[in-house]
Amino acid sequence: MGFDDCYQLGNVVKTHGLRGEVVFFLDVDYPEIYQEMESVLIEINGKLVPFFIESLHLNGDRAITALEDIETIDDAKQLVGKNLFLPLRNLPDLPDGGYYFHQLIDFDFYDGETLIGKVRAVYEMPTNHLISVDHKGTEILVPAEDSIVKKVDLGNKIIHADLPDGLMDIYLESEAT
CATH class of the missing domain: 2.30.30.240 (PRC-barrel domain)
Incomplete structure (x- = not known):
């Protein structure tokens, strides 16, 4: 899956705690729509790498997130500043007259x-x-x-x-x- 098939959801702003959790900034109008997402694509070295979400706790437009296979703060630090993407097919429907x-x-x-x-x-x-x-x-x-x-x-x-x-x-x- 390439960048043309995806939209930018936000980015990883910082680590959280010592167990590898990260904080996502969700740059969207309705962050609550993404409360139940199961995975996310993270741009690493110009490529989209899939990560499964173990837990996501939303607070406004920020989400404390645990990702599968990210177990330490050192692992999490590697993701800080990286952009988050989802496939275009995951875009939520907008009310009539709305558009992306x-x-x-x-x-x-x-x-x-x-x-x-x-x-x-x-x-x-x-x-x-x-x-x-x-x-x-x-x-x-x-x-x-x-x-x-x-x-x-x-x-x-x-x-x-x-x-x-x-x-x-x-x-x-x-x-x-």
């Missing part, structure tokens, strides 16, 4: 009735998320905010937006100079 950012890749992006281009990526930043739209070879970054992104049509692979005045000009002017 990875689903938006290759969607047509419209500002009102005008086709701007295709979505190439979504950058998840600490303060806000940005949708990267390819407009005739120029990257336009659009904040992924409800006030701008008005409707996402998953069936037809279309995003309808209302771009702030001047947003496109910022990118197109820098291209002209």
Whole structure:
């Protein structure tokens, strides 16, 4: 299973105790959905390595976790800072109208009735998320905010937006100079 078949769940932030437990940070909207997960993939040296979960105690977006075959603090230290992944098929269903950012890749992006281009990526930043739209070879970054992104049509692979005045000009002017 490769990275394209997975989504990042979070990462290992630190060890816990002396028996090899680690603390997961679950970078998701609803951490409680993952309370009963049986395994996780951890990125080690650029590869996804499966680990079975012996126990997981959730506290908000953090989980004290015991992993099979991780028995000592030294074993656990090797996992600190590593990213956690799950297969895309494990993504929980979202309420109607909900979507995951990875689903938006290759969607047509419209500002009102005008086709701007295709979505190439979504950058998840600490303060806000940005949708990267390819407009005739120029990257336009659009904040992924409800006030701008008005409707996402998953069936037809279309995003309808209302771009702030001047947003496109910022990118197109820098291209002209």
